[in-house]
Structure formats: C-alpha cells, structure tokens
Amino acid sequence: MKIIIAGMGKIGSAIAESLVTEGHDLVAIDTNPEMLVRISEELDISSVAGSCTNSSVLEEAEVAESDLLIAVTANDEVNLLCCLIAKKMGVGSTICRVRDPEYTSTIDTIRGDMGLSMVVNPEREAAAEISRIIENPFAQNVESFMNGRAKLMSFEVSSGSPLEGVTVAQMFSKIKAPVLVCAVERDQQAHIPFGSFQFASGDVVTVICRAGGFVPFLSALGLVSSKIKDVIVVGGGTTAYYLADMLLDRKTNVSIIEKDAARAQEMALKLPKADVINADGTDYNLLMEEGIDTADALCCLTGIDEENVLTTLFAKTNCPGIKTITKINRSDIERTARPFDLGSVISLRSITANLVLQYVRAMQNSIGSNVITLHRICQGKVEALEFKVNPGSRVTGIPLEKLPIRDDILIACINRDERVFMPRGNDTIEEGDTVIIVTTVSGLNELDDIRSDS
Amino acid sequence: MNKRMIVYITGILMIIEAILMLPSAVISLMESDGLIMGFAKAIGLTAGAGALCAYLSRPKNTTIYAREGLVTVSVGWIVLSLMGALPFWFTRQIPRYVDAFFETASGFTTTGASILTNVEALSRSVLFWRSFTHWIGGMGVLVFIMAVVPLAAGGGNIHLMKAESPGFEASKLVPRTGSTAKILYLIYLGMTVTLVILLRAGGMDLFSALCLSFGTAGTGGFGVLNDSIGSYSNYCKIVITVFMTLFGVNFSFYYLLLKGRVRDALRNEEVRWYLIIYTAFSLIITFSIIGRYSSFGGALLDSFFQVSSVMTTTGYSTANFDLWPELSKSLMVLAMCIGACAGSTGGGFKVSRVIVLFKYACVTVQDALFPNRVHRVKLNGRNIDDPLLRSIGGYFALYVLILLLSVVVISADGYDFTTNVTAVVATLNNIGPGLNAVGAAGNYSGYGAFSKLVLCFDMIAGRLELLPMMVLFSRRIWK
Incomplete structure (x- = not known):
C-alpha cells in the first residue's frame, strides 16, 4: 500500500520502520529536512520537507493516490487538521494521534465528521498496558486475543521455580493447567519450543491460555499474586495521568511524584483521589520517605529514559519484591539496559507501532x-x-x-x-x-x- | 568499513558482467570468426573471479553507509573495466592490455574515446561488446543489479545509487530504491528499442542499428565505421540527433510525462535551459560554418548533430569539427564542459550545476551591491541551501583541479596544448573526440601507457562524478 506518515519523531519513525519491513511504500513528511534525509536514507523511503497542513506539501506526497495517511506530529491540533485536509484531498484512510486528555472524551463525537479511520493515543495505550501488568504482577506482558477469550502472557523462570530443568512435554503432567508454551526467549534469542525443550532459569516464557487460566497456572508455579494496593508513579506526564485514572478506578492507592510545581498542581486538581507529591522522583531519599519500601509497585514514567532506568534499578536493589514498570522510549537504551533486571519495560514507540501495524494489516484484509x-x-x-x-x-x-x-x-x-x-x-x-x-x-x-x- | 560487503558486491558485479558478455559470444559463434575461445576464457575468468569473491566474503552484516557506497562504486567500476578488457585482449583484437583497458573504460564510462585507428578491421562480435559496454554503463551496473535484487539492507541501496547516478540531487521517483531502479531501466530500455526500430525503418542493418543505438542510449559514441556516422543517410542522422538529445534529458522528466503530469514535467528548469543552450549554440555554429556548405540544410544538420553529440557527451561525428572556424570550436569545447542534464545518461558538469553556479555568481554581485538585502539561489522554485551550494562549489573546485593536473601530466607525451586540454576535457566529461590530434578524425593511440591510465582515471572519475574516485585517495579508507 501507499502510506504517508506526517511527523517523523520517535513514534513516526518507529511506525515507518515496521511498515517498511512489511513491504509498504512510504512517504514521510516533516518540517526538519536534515532529520528527514537521514531517516529516509536509513529506511529507503521517500520524503517531503514541509508542513503537513500545507496542501501543496501533501500534493507533492501524492496524497490523492495514497491509501493511508498517519498523522503523528507532536501536536494534536496539527494532526487533526492534517487528516482533515488529506481526507478532502482524496486520501483513502487516516490515522490520527491525539493524546491530550482534554480531547479524548470528545474525540469520539467528532471522529465521524473528521473522517478519521482510527485515533491512536499512545499514552493511554501505554497506561492501559501498565495497568494490565499491575493486575497480573508476575506476568510481564498480557495481551488479549479473540475478544479477550484467549490471553497471552510472559513470565520469567526464576531459579528454584518448579519449571527449572523441566521439558515442555513434562510440563503438562507436572502442572495441571491448560496452557501452551508459545515462545521462549533465552540469551536474547527467541525460540519456538518443541516437546524436548528444557526450561532454565532466566528464560522468559510466553504462554497462551484461555481467559481465567492464568491464576491456577501461576499458583501452580508458586507465583501467587498478592493484590497490588500501593503504586508509586514517578513523573506526572500524560501517561501517568491516564494510568492514575485507571488505577484509582480500581481502588488502588496512587502516589504521583512530579518535579514541576505547576504540573503537580494540575495533576492534583484533575486527580483529587491521588497523592500528588511535588518533588524530584530521582531523589532516593525522597522515594524512601514516600514509602517505596512498602509500596507494591513502582512506575517510572518520566520523559527521560536514563532516569527511569536508574530509578528502577535503585528500587530493585533496595526493595526486594517490588514490581517495577519502566518507560523507555529509545530503542538503543532499551537494548543497552536489557542485561539488567528492570521488570516490565514499556515503550510508547513499539506500542503505537504495533497498533498501527495491526490496523494496516486489517486494512489489507480486504485485499x-x-x-x-x-x-x-x-x-x-x-x-x-x-x-x-x-x-x-x-x-x-x-x-x-x-x-x-x-x-x-x-x-x-x-x-x-x-x-x-x-x-x-x-x-x-x-x-x-x-x-x-x-x-x-x-x-x-x-x-x-x-x-x-x- | 564493511569490507566484506564491498568485495561481495564487486563479486556479484563480475558475475553479472560475465552474463552480459554472453550475447557477444553468441555473435562470435554465429559468425564463426574463430574468436569464441577468447570470449570463453574471458567469461570463464570473470565469472570465476566473481563467484570466488562473492563466495569467500558472503557478508553476515549487509548494512552499508555512504562511505561503503562510494568505495563500492569506484572499486566496482575499476574492476568492471579491468574485466571488460579481457574479451578484447584474449581475442587478440587489441593486442596490448593497457589499450584494451582504455577502450573498455571508455566504453563503460560512455566516453567513446578510442585507441583504434581502424575500427572496421575489428570482428563484429568484438565490435558488439565494445558498443554494448556503452549501454551497460549508461544507466549504471549497480542500478541494474538493484532493479533485480536488493543488494544491501534497508537504506544501503540508496548510497550505492547516489554514488553511481549522475547529478547532485539523487531523487527517487518512487519510495523504494529498487523500484526506482526498475522504472529507470524500463524507460531506458523502451527508448533504446524505439531507436532500434526507427533506425531499422531507415534501412540500417540490424547489427549497426543495435550498436549505434547502444552508443546513443548510453551517450557513448563508439560507432562501427571509421567515419562514425558520416556515411549514413540523412534520415538516420536526424533520428540519432533527436535521440542523443532525448537521452541527455533528466529521466525523471519522462517519468512525470508517463504519469501524465505534463505540467510538472515542463516546469523543470534544467530541461528548459538544456534545450535553450543547445538550440542557441547550434544556430550560432550553423551561421559560422555556412560558408563551407553548399546548402543551408547541410550546415544546419551537421551543426545540430555535432552540438547534440558533444553536449550530451556522446561523441559521434558527421563532420570533422576540427576544421571548423575558431568560434565554432570554442563553442563546442564549452558545450562539452556544460554537458547534459543531471539524472540522464550523459556526462559533463551538468546543466543544473551550471545554472546554480551562474545564479550564485549573480547573487555574489548583488550581495556586493546591496549588502543588507537577502538574496537566495533557487532552482525549480526551490531554495538551494548553503550546504548544497558548498558542495556544488567544492565539486567545481575538484573538477578544475583534476582537469589541470591531468593536462600537466599528459603533457609529458609531447603533444600540443590544445590536444592535451581537449583530450582531458573529452575524457573527464565522457565525450570522446577532442580537437587536433584527438579530434573527430584522430584518436588516442598516440599517447603513452601512463597517459592512457591517467585518461582512464579521468573517464571513470567523470562518469562517477569525481567523489567516488577521490575517496580512494583518502588514507583512512585503506585502513
């Protein structure tokens, strides 16, 4: 398919990367020509420098002949305007990134009028993902299939686990739970295991089972999940807002630590049930003071990957048993940090790229x-x-x-x-x-x- | 530096070259000219060496960057010429290897400069290979391979294409490099076939029609007769004139035409100036040579043919322009240096660079007059930013530097100044004939072996637009 991506930031380029490996023809639009040239050479795609709300720029990107336009600039209003213009100029479908909570409630009402095929909200998706992980604290990633009837879950085989040294074939008789092992990641290599595959500690195992099949399976492994009651969130960005909103709905206690005073005020106003702390979340004394040693989970969601990683590592070393979720946006930092035990890692890039990829594949469905x-x-x-x-x-x-x-x-x-x-x-x-x-x-x-x- | 990848691509290049030699071998069999063993040896050696290189350095990592792209292209083209010389040498049609190398480099770079004094004495199979190298070199071999298989991972291909295609704005027609290469080759093939059909319609035999079409399409200039195009009918001369001019036009122009975007195509400033310069030069020369012709038509045809031939850097001739008045000769040398459009099969400095430099010169004068006013250089309505201006200025400096140094070096062989200067101009711009001893009626056989190698370097450097060959002189490349 012919696809235009407006905005080549972190998310735009992650989407481009996954779409180009799928064999689509891409045209990138961005206002920064130097970066555009670098990315378009790296990925072998076309590029047009300029504003994506300018009709002549869109025309140069051959918008009328394109099947899809994905607007993922940093600015919600620009994205909406871009999609509106492109739709008028004859593009097939449009995907728009809208992340401001102010818009999320109203977006569904204007979606039809704007002709948007899909609205992506990376921050809210990430928050939903984190909330799922918090619900299943031993599972690293939980995904749904078949309208939630089947679930995909990853967990790590710890040393001393009943799975250690057991083969896939023996697992079924040993642990009487109807799960199927889908994939095992060992030493950064992915395997699709067969009956004779033997588990070892450190393996990250992904299993699939019916909804509700996890609890007996996890308890058979000795991973009895205690309820998560207290969550500390470092960084008060949009993701943190969505996450706190979801967690508070489930009667979980949430403390948000935000450095910026104005932003902290705003969060306190929007989330009256949350404890908003105006302080530097990377200050370890402060974290101890706020009770990180008794908290059940820590979410590091600041905009700086390095701070998130270090704060998580601090929590992991000082508070054994705490569940940690770390937001990392740059893929190179994620790769470098992989040898460390960070618990669950969340990336807005890959969550959004996955969503868009899913949509694009569904679009191809008709073809x-x-x-x-x-x-x-x-x-x-x-x-x-x-x-x-x-x-x-x-x-x-x-x-x-x-x-x-x-x-x-x-x-x-x-x-x-x-x-x-x-x-x-x-x-x-x-x-x-x-x-x-x-x-x-x-x-x-x-x-x-x-x-x-x- | 991903050296394995460079050797690997060079290996693939040699295998492709061996396959491209096959048609000539078939002609040799059909003609039973007794040269088939020479071809067999050349094909075997090229394919064997290629397979060995490709096999021994199968790369695990196929990522390449701009640097690898430049080195691959220059090394690839040198190896291509070294191997392409084998059929001439093994068949003993050109007995000295350095001469065979010169002839091949001249072929692949679409120069058309020859060391042969009697072209007609060559067997047809060898003549076919000689002309076929023009066609291969015109659009580029790596571009050809990329049209069939992607060579490097992800964006690596664009670095190869950028290094091989002429012009400072290596623009892709469609998002993928591979598809762009395919479209370019289809346009190239379509135009070549049209030309062959038109020449056949004019009564030319198939062999000559093919050879001359290869020479025209690649803007090369190797003919099959000693007097180049002089003895063909006026119809054939007109057809070749038109097609030489067409092959000197930026190929994206044709792509836009094919897509029905006529207005966008006509907006191309470079094509417009190319045609204006071409027509103006041809008319001035017509009036300056008219006294030597019996009819106005004859002068018009010869001048339009010759200007097209040197401006598109083809190098065919219908008249010996060495005998023309000085004004005409000066204009011819100027046309040689200007060259064709970027993104065409022609060589030279390229019309677009000339336009930008000219505008830059005007802006410099304006800046001196009105120091506080903002002046910008624009091409096709777009701003030419400072890094691009700098690179075009740098290109000009390199161009002049190589030209002057080459002239000094080959002067050692004792020819007169005009011969030396035009020999370098004609090879660096991939034209072929120069003036005096290397003029339309002469050739390059008189130069010594070292001078020939210098001229070979000029040809390859000129075809690849200098930079790929110049990076070979950087010590860090060899570490």
Missing part, C-alpha cells in the same frame, strides 16, 4: 490478508497472529499431525463457535474458525502461508 489481531512478543522477534479461516483455505479439514506445517510456526489456539481450545494432533482447522499462530517469521498475511509447501 486478501486475514489478520484480525497481531501481537509482538520477545522484543518483537516473535509474532502472534489471529487469523480468520476463509472458505477455500488450504489448511481446513486436515488433521494437524498430517498437515505439512513450516518449522517456525506453531498453531496455538482455535476458536470455534465461541469455544477456545488448544489443538492436538488429531484436531482440524475448519472454515469459520479463528486461529492463533505463533511464528518467528515477520509479515505473515495468509493462513495458507503456514504450509511448508506453499
């Missing part, structure tokens, strides 16, 4: 692909995709043990008539099912592509 949901796991090295099985598919009606399936593919879950099950060798895929596939191949568009002879 022949059938991806309903897509999640990336193991730092993006493994993809879990939900497919709809269409009439005429070449994988239906054949027992899975007889179906020639590629080595790098795992059929994780089948959803038939509102019932979710993990398939065995004699099960078949039928028309009308939805199927979850786990794979190390990127850009799978067709369910038929899982056949080794396709």
